[in-house]
Amino acid sequence: MIYNEEKIKSYLKNILSIPSPSGYTSKIMDYIIDELQILNAPYIITNKGAVIVTLKGKNNDYQRTLSAHVDTLxxxxxxxxxxxxxxxxxxxxxxxxxxxxxxxxxxxxxxxxxxxxxxxxxxxxxxxxxxxxxxxxxxxxxxxxxxxxxxxxxxxxxxxxxxxxxxxxDARTIFTQKGFIKSRHLDDKASVAILLYVIKYTLESKIELPYTTNIYISNYEEVGHGASSAIPLKTKEFISVDMGCPGPLQNSSEYSVCICAKDSSGPYDLGLRRKLTEVCKNENIDYKIDVYPHYGSDASAALRAGWDIKTALIGAGIFASHGYERTHMDSILATLDLIIKYNMLE
CATH class of the missing domain: 2.40.30.40 (Peptidase M42, domain 2)
Known part of the structure; x- marks a missing residue:
């Protein structure tokens, strides 16, 4: 599949330019909503200020939900x-x-x-x-x-x-000629840009999804309760699209999609992880599996809140997380490709 890299970069540049620490996210949510209205994408705003887009699929009883968080440090x-x-x-x-x-x-x-x-x-x-x-x-x-x-x-x-x-x-965002992106808050604005493009690509390509798929843009992940509420009730599979953490003694990469097997909240669902890795293998998507001992996600928050869902965690490899971060377009595109192919999987 051919993706419009310049559009993805445009989304990311715009999102990174809008300050949005946890608790101060109304301006960036306004931007997200404006873009959704341009796409004529159906959405709701939760009481806590999160945005949920629903893309109808053939099976409406077994739903998938993918989340990314727009709040930052x-x-x-x-x-x-x-x-x-x-x-x-x-x-x-x-x-x-x-x-x-x-x-x-x-x-x-x-x-x-x-x-x-x-x-x-x-x-x-x-x-x-x-x-x-x-x-x-x-x-x-x-x-x-x-x-x-x-x-x-x-x-x-x-x-x-x-x-x-x-x-x-100050985000200090730089796009280099060799495909690197350097900025604060790539965690998790890179994923928000990816999911916004997923919505655009799905709607404009008129993709018939096998399952109704929800895109949940949360706004309190960095303080622990982003997706703890308001998850669409028929959700069975919940994927937190966040980040991988390349570094010493880690298996993650800035050039692959990273799939987390376990973080500080415990192991993610093995069956769902196996499904994601099989998509990568079958579609020749470069991926890495890793374990993050000092990490939590929207999926972690959802499980702690008592949601009966299968969860997974994937994302682009973000070097120097929670500092001045870096990733590469290869990693963003691999993450995007996995999401598109997963969404289309029967």
Missing amino acids: GAMVKNINTSGSLAIDPIGGFMMNSIEGENCQIETINGETFTGTIQTTKPSVHINGSDARELKRVPENMEVILDEKISSKLEVEELGISVGDFICF
Whole structure:
């Protein structure tokens, strides 16, 4: 099958450009909904703000659901310091050193946007010497320096910034000529772009699906409860389209679709994993099977919530996950191909 790589990249570029830390996802959901309306795709919005697209199939009683999450890592203003800097509290699990020196924007409750830079409280070796190097990178030693002429807490408050405002990290997205994509938040916006293209491809190609297939775009995965509710009731097979984690002692790759056998929530359904690997073998899709000891997914959340579903986890290989990440178009296309072929499987 021939896929439109430029359209996939366009979706991904647009999605990565819209800040969406967990709890602040309305703007990116508006983008998703706009694209679904262009495609004339049927969808619902859940009470929690997730979006579910339903693609009708011949069998409506045995349904498949594929999920990806649009929420990302980020932070929240914990306190306004007397100097006018902002203390931060993390949203999601990441290393503090991975955001040191990162540009960011603050989204206020009143809808205003301010920019700044995340620094340690001792950011200069010329001033702090060895203390700057040895300072432990923990939230209490990190702060946002605003791009404003301010020097006090009162001046910051007068700008309209307050405790509880969201801090969004600059994605710094780059598409290289050799097919690499470097950006924050490829976890899991790469998968959202893939599933958006799956919807487009399925509808425009007039594919007759053997089973009704739902596309669930969740918005609270990074904090553990993304797909814990509102899964279509007739779902029997649930696939979390998230990411693989290449690295030392791992089997995953940036150039393949990665299929997770087990993560911190336990093994995924063996029969469903076998079905996915057979599709890869029969269709010559490059794949890797791996185990991730420090990982959870929308499928994990659904199982913890008590849903009686068979689950699997697949995704593109994302290097340096929860940091400044990287993947390759080969991995994205392999993941896309597996999803399309799985959806068509009788």
